[in-house]
Amino acid sequence: MSDVIKEAWRNYLLQLQLHPLRTKAVTAGVLIGCSDVIAQKISGIKKIQLRRLILMMLYGFAYSGPFGHFLHKLMDIIFRGKKDNQTVAKKVVLEQLTSSPWNNMLFMIYYGLVVEGRGWGLVKNKVRKDYPSVQLTAWKFWPIVGWINYQYMPIQFRVVFHSFVASCWAIFLNLKARSVAIKKA
Numbered sequence: 001m002s003d004v005i006k007e008a009w010r011n012y013l014l015q016l017q018l019h020p021l022r023t024k025a026v027t028a029g030v031l032i033g034c035s036d037v038i039a040q041k042i043s044g045i046k047k048i049q050l051r052r053l054i055l056m057m058l059y060g061f062a063y064s065g066p067f068g069h070f071l072h073k074l075m076d077i078i079f080r081g082k083k084d085n086q087t088v089a090k091k092v093v094l095e096q097l098t099s100s101p102w103n104n105m106l107f108m109i110y111y112g113l114v115v116e117g118r119g120w121g122l123v124k125n126k127v128r129k130d131y132p133s134v135q136l137t138a139w140k141f142w143p144i145v146g147w148i149n150y151q152y153m154p155i156q157f158r159v160v161f162h163s164f165v166a167s168c169w170a171i172f173l174n175l176k177a178r179s180v181a182i183k184k185a
Contacts, residue, residue: 028065
C-alpha cells in the first residue's frame with residue numbers, strides 16, 4: 001500500500017511541476033468538494049446534494065486554485081522571494097488586508113447566488129449581516145496560516161497547503177452560510 005501512495009505522491013509532484021496552474025486548480029476543486037461533503041454531513045443533510053457539491057468544486061477549480069497560484073507568484077515578485085521575518089509579516093498583512101476580505105465576500109456572494117440560488121436582495125442582506133463576523137474570525141485564524149505558509153512552505157506547495165487549510169475554513173463558511181437556510185427548513 002505504501003508503494004501505491006508513494007507513486008501517487010510522486011505523480012502528483014510531477015504534475016505540480018509540469019502543470020502547476022492546472023494541478024493547483026484541480027487540487028482546490030477536490031479539497032473544497034471534500035469540505036462540502038463534510039459540511040453537508042455535519043449540517044444534517046441525509047443525501048449529498050450533488051448540484052451543490054459540483055458548484056462548490058467549480059468554485060475551487062475555477063477561482064480558488066488559480067487565484068492562489070497567481071497571488072503567491074505576485075507576492076514573490078513584490079517581495080523578491082525574501083523569507084525573513086519582516087518580509088513574511090508584510091506578506092501576511094498585505095494578504096489579510098486585500099485578498100482575505102475579497103475572498104470571503106466573494107465566497108459568500110457566490111454561495112448565496114449560485115449555490116443556493118437566492119436573489120440578490122437576500123444575498124446582500126445575508127452578507128451585510130454575517131460578513132463582519134466572518135471576516136473578524138478570518139483575521140484571527142488566517143494570519144497564522146499565512147505566516148506558516150510564507151515562512152516554511154516552498155512556493156510550489158503554498159497553494160496546496162492553503163487549499164488544504166481552506167477546505168477546513170470552507171466547512172466553517174458553508175455552515176455559516178447555511179445557518180439561515182437550516183433554521184427556516
